Amino acid sequence: MVDNPGGSHIIEKSGEFRSGGNGVGETVRFHRRGTGGAAEKPVELPESVIPGVARICALGLGLPELLDEICREVAALFGTECCCLVAIPAGGAPVEVRRFPGGGETAGLRDVYRELCLREEILSRLRDEGPLAVPDLSALSPDDPVRALFEPASVRSLLVVPLRIGTALNGLLAFHAIGSPRSWEDGERRLAEEAAPILAAALERKTMEERLLASEARYRFLADNALDFISLHDLEGSYLYASPASRRMLGYRPEEMTGVAADAFHHPDDLPKLREGNRRLAAGEGLSVTVQHRLRCKDGSFREVETVSSPVTVGGGEVRRILRITRDITERKQMESRIFEGQQQETIALLAGGVAHEFNNLLVGINGTAEMLSLLLSGNEEALQYLSTIERLGNRAVELTRQLLAYARQGVRTPELLSLPRLVTEDFPALRAALPSSVEIRLELDEGVPPVRVDLFQLKQVIVSLCLNAAEAMPCGGTLTIRTRQEDTVPEGPRDATGPSGDGIERRLFSGGEFPGPWTFLDVADSGAGMEEATLKRIFEPFFSTKFIGRGMGLAAVRGIVENHGGAIRVYTEPGKGTVFSIGFLGAEGTPAAEEPREPPPLCGEGTILLADDEEDVRDVVRAMLESFGYTVVTARDGQEAVEIFRERAGEVDLILLDMMMPRMTGAEAFAEIRRISPGARAILASGYDVQGAGREFASRGFSAFLQKPFRRGELGRKVGEALGSGSRGTSGES
Structure with a gap:
């Protein structure tokens, strides 16, 4: 449509309007007369712009592209020099301004409309009075805010139609004449006002869609990048959604879990408390339920986790889904266990030290009295037999207190340079006599291993305890192998760790870091039944035994002695095949001294x-x-x-x-x-x-x-x- 200010217009109607059509409708021909009274070529204006706008809205464009296409369509239909479509989001979000044509002398309109959306006096006028039609801005008062706003952008004439959702203003549709004035006919205003609610609805819908997509993208980003495992379940427990953290935590891809019952991933022992938590949430008995349990990994192992479950409600508050956020606490639980074990050992060690002190005082009296009676009754054979029994039992009690103190790591150490192969060879006859004849002993001694600096008596105690333990693991006989070997380092790792190793299970103690060697190791291997992991985790506890009658402090004392010397322990076991205990000490420089002669008898004297x-x-x-x-x-x-x-x-x-x-x-x-x-x-x-x-x-x-x-x-x-x-x-x- 072309307008001639000051001229007259002839309006003709033709065609018919089809409300459900494909963009073809009744048209209105506007004839503009020139200054000489002759009518110019008529410009056809459609009776309705709805079909064209509806067609564009159905294209699925983004908000900026949608606004551009609508501007282009409406500008073409109206035959105007410039058209602007302004989206005014709620909540103070940035205003989106699109214009057609997009450049040239209309470039300043974007800033004009952004400023207009901040002018409440203009916005309230549009809300309250409807469309704003100004044929000639120069006719307005110089103080008029509309003239002051648009005149610097070379706008001479404008028609601004508010787009409303209810009473809220969500956009503006505006037409402009640049450079020369222009009047806005009733038909133009009618069509613009007819398009307004359609455009308002389209803007609202597209804005909501983009907000929804943005919100979904934000939450998906959070879910995809969260370290915690996020999942959504139906009331039966099946996975409806699993976040990508499932792969990092459990080894499963999200699609491998979706549609699968959650019970398939839970440890059987944890099912009752998990099901009870689901029941409480479904019954509306709380806003959340926190449960510590175990989840099965793809490799068959289990991770310790803590899950916070919350109900997802719809409508009147009916629970339809359960949202779970699961955190891997395996390392935390292991650390807590190690701290607890350390505190427990410290407490037991303190108790053991105190008990040993009291026992030692008693044993001074018991053993000393027996010795003195042996001197006094040297000619009474019957009495000496009883005294010998007292001394033997007293010596066993002394050995027990030494084991208690070794476990408590309070033992007096007199370190000396020793050769492990030589020590094993020298003590072999005593070991052979102490072990059942059904146990075959094999020595695989590397004479070239570095010497170690340890307490001789305590090292002998370690060897005897390990050999007795190995023999007890073979009640029907078997092979006990004692070997010495050298390693360059003790690998870095936690202070106490148990886990799979080859075909068996290994427990490592006291490494705590990577220590350069050389290290000298003594292995004591048996061909017995081996151990389960649960047993392996408890073997160094005082008085723990899988047998009805155990040796009590033997392995606990071994642990205390080795730790007291700064050594390392490894235990490797295969159920049904046997166990290897390895104790290691840092190699020392020098040559072990020859065995010292036996101490002289006690001295008598005076004083x-x-x-x-x-x-x-x-x-x-x-x-x-x-x-x-x-x-x-x-x-x-x-x-x-x-x-x-x-x-x-x-x-x-x-x-x-x-x-x-x-x-x-x-x-x-x-x-x-x-x-x-x-x-x-x-x-x-x-x-x-x-x-x-x-x-x-x-x-x-x-x-x-x-x-x-x-x-x-x-x-x-x-x-x-x-x-x-x-x-x-x-x-x-x-x-």
Whole structure:
């Protein structure tokens, strides 16, 4: 349509309007007369623009493309120089302005309409009064906001039609004349207003579609990139949706889980609590349910997970779906288990150390009394048999306390350079005698492995315990193999880990990091029945045994000794084929010394010894032992009394024997006070606690020696003789 300002118009109608047609409708011919009164060629205007707009809306275009096509269509139908379509989203989102034609002198209109959407006085006028038709902007007052807004963009005439959804304004349809004025006929306004609700609905629908798509894209991005596994289930539990995290967590692709019942992936033992959670959600008994359970991976293993389930409701609140967010807590549970185990071991070790101390004090009295009675009743064979039984049982009790202290990692260590192959060879006869004849022992010893620096007695205890354990695993006989070998490193890994290895299961302890070698390993292998994983995880617990009668602290002591030496343990087992225990120590430089000659018999001598112990029975027995060597003994009930006695008789006392833990004043505190009285005083510290490095530590405090309870008479005599520097050997033999 072309307009001639100031001219007249002739309107003719032709054709017919078909509401369901394909874009063909009744047309209106506008004739514009020129200034001389002659009518120009008529421009046809359709009776309705609905078919054309509907056709464009059906194309499935995005919002910007949709606005462009509608602008082009409407501009062509109206024959206008410029058309703008403005989308005004709700919620303060950016305004979308499309125009046709898109460039040239109409380029500034985008900014004009963005500014217009901020002018409430203009928007309220459009909402309240309807279309805004201005034939000539110059006819408006210079202060008019419409003129002030559009005139800088070279707009001379405009028709702006509001697009409404209800009472809300969601867009504008605008036509412009650039450079020259133009009047807007009733037919044009009618068609524009007729198109307005269709365009408003199209804008609303397209805006909602794009918001929905954007929302879906955001949530899909979150679901696809979340570390947690997100899933949607029907009330029967089947997967309706599984996020990509399923592949990372379980090894399943999402499509492998969709449509499958969730129970197929759950551990059978967890099904009751999971089903109860579903029942509660379906019944509306909570906003969420949190359950810790296990999910089966594609490789057949299980992961520990924590799942938060929430109901998905529709309509009046009826639960139709269940949303689950599942987090892998396997590593967290393993860490908690290790922390708990460490705390448990620390508690048991503390208890074991305390029990061992009390036992050791008792055993000083029991074993010492038996030894003294053996001396007194040397001619009574019947009495000596009973005393021998007491001593044998007492020695077993001593061994148990040593195992308790080894597990508690409180053992006094006297490390020395040792050759594992030589030690095994030297102790082989004793091992052979200790094991059933149905067990064949094979030695595969590599003499070239590096020596190790360990405590000789504790290493022997480890070897014996492992061999006895292996023999017990073969009640009907079998083969026990002892081998030595070298490894360059201990691989990096957790402090305690159990898992598949080859055809069996392996447990590694105490590595905690990669340590360069060389390492020397001692393997003790049996051909027994092997172990299940559950058993393997408990074998180092005190007194744990799969047999009715077990050896109690054996393997627990092995663990304590090896850890106390900074070593490593590996246990490899195959059910039905046997088990291999491997203990490793860091190789040391140097050459192991030859075996030292047997210690000399106890020394007898003379002199006065001040004995301080808070246990009366212990004082009496130790006093009798010392007197049997020819010493004069003065006793004190605690450290403070010992200091008082020494202050009075300092010139008489040659040596002080102090218990470490006593009321009022400890042995170390008492000796410090005695040294203030007589800096040259000599003392031996004794204790039922097995304190690592005690000999070196208390030597630095001035003690001549450390004496571990329970001690035998001969050991006491040697320590005292060495401390006094006695030169005369006694004739009473070691008992």
